Amino acid sequence: MYYNPRPAISNTLPTIAVGDWNAIKCGTCIKIYPLGTGSGNSDFPTRPPFVAYINNQCPECGSANVDLAQTSDGRWDIEWEVVPCPISGKISLQLKTGSSEYYTAIAPRDFIVGVQSVELLVGGSWVSADRQSYNYFIYSQRVIPPFQVRLTSIYGEVVTTSIPDYNTIEPGLISTNVQFTIYNGTMPDSPTGTPTPTDSPTGTPSGTPSGTPSGTPSNTPTSTPSSTPSPPGGHNSGSVLVFSLWVLLAHIVFIMTVY
16 A cells, blocks of 8 residues: 655655564654665765655564665665654645545645554544554544544644545545644654764774774674664664665565555
8 A cells, every 4th residue: 555646755755664664654754874884786885874764664674674775785784863854844634545424544644753643533532543554544433524633743742633524535635734843853663773872973982093993892883783772862773775676676565655
């Protein structure tokens, strides 16, 4: 399943698949810091840090690793952190084909941080819609429009909007005047890795560095995640898989809703 049409941000940012899948990660952004080590045929190790958009899952990647769909190959050491998506507009809502008073399937889109839950105001009470693996939220009881919709972000921020009717079905979008504004740099169920509390390298000797470092610094990033939880705003260590497009298509199971 996938959004129709593609969110505009997926046309401007690199898209990635992540391991340790949870649909809550769909549509969120991470900043990737290439560490210059790894193996393969790619310019990836020399790239500056960049923001990427999560739009798929990578079952074979493991908990702290990501898969970048680009036409080269390799496995490269990285650090990454959750960041707000660079979206300047408001959240929009999409009703899935088949939605009606008796079956409401809603997909929030264009949010700067992840969506934790979607609720509908029915008969004066808020009721939860059930999140699907393809990132639509479904409520299968009768609800008569117009009705209010309450969105809660992964950081607990709540915004409220409304759906006026069932006339706007995918690929149409329902505009809102709300957007999340709170961000603290963590994601529920995010992979754990070697925490890096600051962007500055740690464990580097003071003074003028020599051309050939001796030994292995104690804080050398590793692609093997540790059991230490990542601090808010911290980095996660892992690796990025840079496959050719054909290899990617052969190995990734596309069940996500955002492309």
